[in-house]
Amino acid sequence: MNQKYEIAFQGEHYAFSEIAAKNFLGEGTVCHPMPSFEDVFEAVRRGKPELGIIPIENTTSGSIHRNYDLLVEDGIQIVGEVNLRISLHLITPKDVQFEQLQKIYSHPAALDQCRNLIRTNPQIEFVPSYDTAGSVKLIAEKNLKNTGAIASEFAAQDYGMRILKKEIGDFQENYTRFLIISSKKISFGEPNKTSIVFSTRHIPGALFKSISVFFLRDINLLKIESRPLRGKPWQYLFYLDFSGNMEEKNCQNAIEHLKEITEFIKILGSYPAAK
Amino acid sequence: MNQKYEIAFQGEHYAFSEIAAKNFLGEGTVCHPMPSFEDVFEAVRRGKPELGIIPIENTTSGSIHRNYDLLVEDGIQIVGEVNLRISLHLITPKDVQFEQLQKIYSHPAALDQCRNLIRTNPQIEFVPSYDTAGSVKLIAEKNLKNTGAIASEFAAQDYGMRILKKEIGDFQENYTRFLIISSKKISFGEPNKTSIVFSTRHIPGALFKSISVFFLRDINLLKIESRPLRGKPWQYLFYLDFSGNMEEKNCQNAIEHLKEITEFIKILGSYPAAK
Numbered sequence: 001m002n003q004k005y006e007i008a009f010q011g012e013h014y015a016f017s018e019i020a021a022k023n024f025l026g027e028g029t030v031c032h033p034m035p036s037f038e039d040v041f042e043a044v045r046r047g048k049p050e051l052g053i054i055p056i057e058n059t060t061s062g063s064i065h066r067n068y069d070l071l072v073e074d075g076i077q078i079v080g081e082v083n084l085r086i087s088l089h090l091i092t093p094k095d096v097q098f099e100q101l102q103k104i105y106s107h108p109a110a111l112d113q114c115r116n117l118i119r120t121n122p123q124i125e126f127v128p129s130y131d132t133a134g135s136v137k138l139i140a141e142k143n144l145k146n147t148g149a150i151a152s153e154f155a156a157q158d159y160g161m162r163i164l165k166k167e168i169g170d171f172q173e174n175y176t177r178f179l180i181i182s183s184k185k186i187s188f189g190e191p192n193k194t195s196i197v198f199s200t201r202h203i204p205g206a207l208f209k210s211i212s213v214f215f216l217r218d219i220n221l222l223k224i225e226s227r228p229l230r231g232k233p234w235q236y237l238f239y240l241d242f243s244g245n246m247e248e249k250n251c252q253n254a255i256e257h258l259k260e261i262t263e264f265i266k267i268l269g270s271y272p273a274a275k
Numbered sequence: 276m277n278q279k280y281e282i283a284f285q286g287e288h289y290a291f292s293e294i295a296a297k298n299f300l301g302e303g304t305v306c307h308p309m310p311s312f313e314d315v316f317e318a319v320r321r322g323k324p325e326l327g328i329i330p331i332e333n334t335t336s337g338s339i340h341r342n343y344d345l346l347v348e349d350g351i352q353i354v355g356e357v358n359l360r361i362s363l364h365l366i367t368p369k370d371v372q373f374e375q376l377q378k379i380y381s382h383p384a385a386l387d388q389c390r391n392l393i394r395t396n397p398q399i400e401f402v403p404s405y406d407t408a409g410s411v412k413l414i415a416e417k418n419l420k421n422t423g424a425i426a427s428e429f430a431a432q433d434y435g436m437r438i439l440k441k442e443i444g445d446f447q448e449n450y451t452r453f454l455i456i457s458s459k460k461i462s463f464g465e466p467n468k469t470s471i472v473f474s475t476r477h478i479p480g481a482l483f484k485s486i487s488v489f490f491l492r493d494i495n496l497l498k499i500e501s502r503p504l505r506g507k508p509w510q511y512l513f514y515l516d517f518s519g520n521m522e523e524k525n526c527q528n529a530i531e532h533l534k535e536i537t538e539f540i541k542i543l544g545s546y547p548a549a550k
Contacts, residue, residue, distance in 0.1 A: 059508035062340055128403060171506045207499065208483075208490040215483040223511075224482065226499055231446045233334035236498075 006030040006049035007180075008040045011107075011131035014155040016086055018133075020178045021053045024082040024188075035130070037066055044181055045075045051182050058086065058176045060169070061112040063225055067179075068239055071197065071268055078195050078269030080180035080188040088114060088174075090165040091136050091156040092148040098164060103127055105135035106150035113169045114150060136161055177274065191245035191270035193222065198258065198265040199229055199237050206261055207238070213257040214242055217250050237264075245270035281305040281324035282455075283315045286382075286406035289430040291361055293408075295453045296328045299357040299463075310405070312341055319456055320350045326457050333361065333451045335444070336387040338500055342454075343514055346472065346543055353470050353544030355455035355463040363389060363449075365440040366411050366431040367423040373439060378402055380410035381425035388444045389425060411436055452549065466520035466545035468497065473533065473540040474504055474512050481536055482513070488532040489517055492525050512539075520545035 005025045009017035011033060018031045032049055034040050044052035054070075057063045071078070088110055092101070101124050108128040111118065118126050129135045135149035140159040148164065149155075156163050180188070200206035214221055220243040229235040244251040246267055259265060280300045284292035286308060293306045307324055309315050319327035329345075332338045346353070363385055367376070376399050383403040386393065393401050404410045410424035415434040423439065424430075431438050455463070475481035489496055497516040504510040519526040521542055534540060 057503070059503050060505055062503050065337055173506065173508050175508050204495070205490045207496055208486045211483045211486060215480045220479070221482055224499070224501055226501075228332070228334050228337050230335055231448065233448050233450050 004028050004030070005051055006032065007051040007053055008032045008034050008043045008049055009053050010034055010037050010040050012134040012137050012155075014133040014136075014152055014158050015131055016084060016152060016176060017053050017055060017178060019152060019154065020082050020084040020176070023084060024053075024080065024178075024180065025051075037070055041070050041073070041076060041181070045183055047183055050184065050186070051079075051180055053082075053178050053180055055109075055176050056179050057223075058109055058113065058174070060171055060174050061109045064109070065227060068197075068225060068227055069230075071181075071195075071239075072237065072266065075183050076181050077183075077185065078179050078271055079182045079186045080271045081193070081274045082178050082180070083175050083274045084178065086110075086113065086169065086174045086176050087152065087167060088132075088150050088169040089153055089156065089163045090117075090148050090168050091151055091161050092164045093139065094160075094162050096146065096148065096164070100146045101148050102146040103144075104148045104150060105129045105138060107132045107135070110150050113171075113174055116170050117168050133158075180271075189272040191247075191272055193241060193243060193273040194245055194251060194270040195239065195241050195268040196255070196265065197237055197239045197268060198262040199235060200261055201263050203261065209261045210238065210258060213254045213261070214240075217254050219244050219251065219254055243273075279303050279305070280326055281307065282326040282328055283307045283309050283318045283324055284328050285309055285312050285315050287409040287412050287430075289408040289411075289427055289433050290406055291359060291427060291451060292328050292330060292453060294427060294429065295357050295359040295451070298359060299328075299355065299453075299455065300326075312345055316345050316348070316351060316456070320458055322458055325459065325461070326354075326455055328357075328453050328455055330384075330451050331454050332498075333384055333388065333449070335446055335449050336384045339384070340502060343472075343500060343502055344505075346456075346470075346514075347512065347541065350458050351456050352458070352460065353454050353546055354457045354461045355546045356468070356549045357453050357455070358450050358549045359453065361385075361388065361444065361449045361451050362428065362442060363407075363425050363444040364428055364431065364438045365392075365423050365443050366426055366436045367439045368414065369435075369437050371421065371423065371439070375421045376423050377421040378419075379423045379425060380404045380413060382407045382410070385425045388446075388449055391445050392443050408433075455546075464547040466522070466547055468516060468518060468548040469520055469526060469545040470514065470516050470543040471530070471540060472512055472514045472543060473537040474510060475536055476538050478536065484536045485513065485533060488529045488536070489515075491532075492529050494519050494526065494529055518548075
């Protein structure tokens with residue numbers, strides 16, 4: 001891409017979110033690290049920077065539910081998505097051997113993608129932290145002994161550490177899907193995928209009827225995710241991804257039909273599907 | 276109940292799982308604390324003890340996905356469920372004032388149910404731990420200064436601490452649904468709810484068709500949850516709860532119909548729905 005973008009992401013430099021952002025927008029992209037997903041949403045809502053990137057699901061560890069919750073709030077739309085293969089490596093200071101390791105830090109989702117390593121090494125304490133690359137940074141800055149981190153190869157290089165074991169994830173085929181968010185409508189190509197969120201009315205077969213509005217119009221459902229409706233026990237928000245964009249009459253009709261069944265509905269955005 | 280049961284739970288004594296187990300089985304129940312959910316499943320699989328209790332969803336923070344994943348594995352069935360209102364309190368040593376607090380420990384799900392407290396107190400570090408009651412135990416045993424925990428009122432009493440702030444959760448109406456699991460068929464009354472898990476074949480409208488087998492037979496769907504199929508990127512397992520039990524012809528027909536659409540299916544159990 002020719003235009004140079006600025007984008008906010010959660011974590012430290014060389015986090016997978018930053019790698020995904022540069023894959024999507026180009027190497028020259030200016031990436032702003034932020035401590036939390038809330039900070040990313042808040043920055044993008046203010047338009048500083050204009051874009052944000054958030055992980056939304058991993059094919060091994062599942063959905064990042066906090067980000068689903070944050071997407072419901074006002075002032076944000078989805079303008080793109082990108083998939084990234086997640087290669088997880090065990091990173092340590094240069095003089096540490098595997099047998100010496102007492103602690104390994106990483107993001108909880110990355111730990112959940114390395115269950116085999118955890119199960120076969122009960123002598124090591126696996127410690128959840130806020131970021132993969134941030135775990136490498138922590139070891140480097142605090143000069144921690146007998147300690148490792150699970151992160152990307154780029155994080156190892158940047159903090160002068162080494163990769164002790166390569167590809168320690170449970171599955172080689174391990175991908176994270178990231179969403180690009182903005183407070184403005186920005187086009188990254190022809191939109192062919194749409195994300196929505198809704199809650200249904202208290203009617204029999206409400207979920208069946210909700211899904212049927214797409215099936216009856218030959219619109220392909222790609223993903224469904226349920227989350228609790230906070231403060232309303234045993235009621236749920238449903239997040240749906242489907243093929244098509246909201247400029248198409250067929251999709252507009254489906255949403256009009258869906259409104260007969262729902263109590264709340266929000267279009268999160270139409271955008272080009274990741275390859 | 277007259278019979279005295281033994282049951283495994285994750286966490287320390289006075290964890291919400293133990294409170295829920297005693298509500299369901301009676302005060303005389305012998306409860307065995309275990310460090311992880313995996314340990315609970317493994318103990319129940321060996322029949323020592325015969326029962327286990329696991330949290331499966333909270334109405335504020337959502338599903339406990341690790342337990343959904345563990346339910347797929349062999350040798351375990353769901354034999355009961357119980358709902359418990361979760362009252363979260365800020366617990367500290369007796370001489371600590373709120374203004375002195377530097378750290379507050381609790382289980383990540385409990386922290387997620389106290390977002391208001393976290394947002395309005397940026398000066399305090401909120402630290403995730405393995406258990407609510409275990410966080411109180413940690414403070415008591417290590418005699419930690421300027422530190423609090425979020426847990427049940429029973430945990431406060433047992434470890435000689437005090438409740439500094441009552442009911443600090445975001446919502447008064449905050450419930451956790453727990454499942455009772457066993458390796459054997461044990462009856463706690465007339466079953467009227469069934470849980471299943473399945474993955475669909477690659478056919479158009481697979482999810483719609485899966486849900487329609489229940490709608491077409493007037494069987495009420497109570498919950499749907501999707502999880503990644505580990506090692507098969509972008510494929511999902513769907514967990515469904517529906518009204519009815521697998522002794523009923525109507526439910527058997529629905530499952531036979533569902534098998535035409537699914538690649539994998541497992542009946543997790545029929546059991547009496549919680550009141």
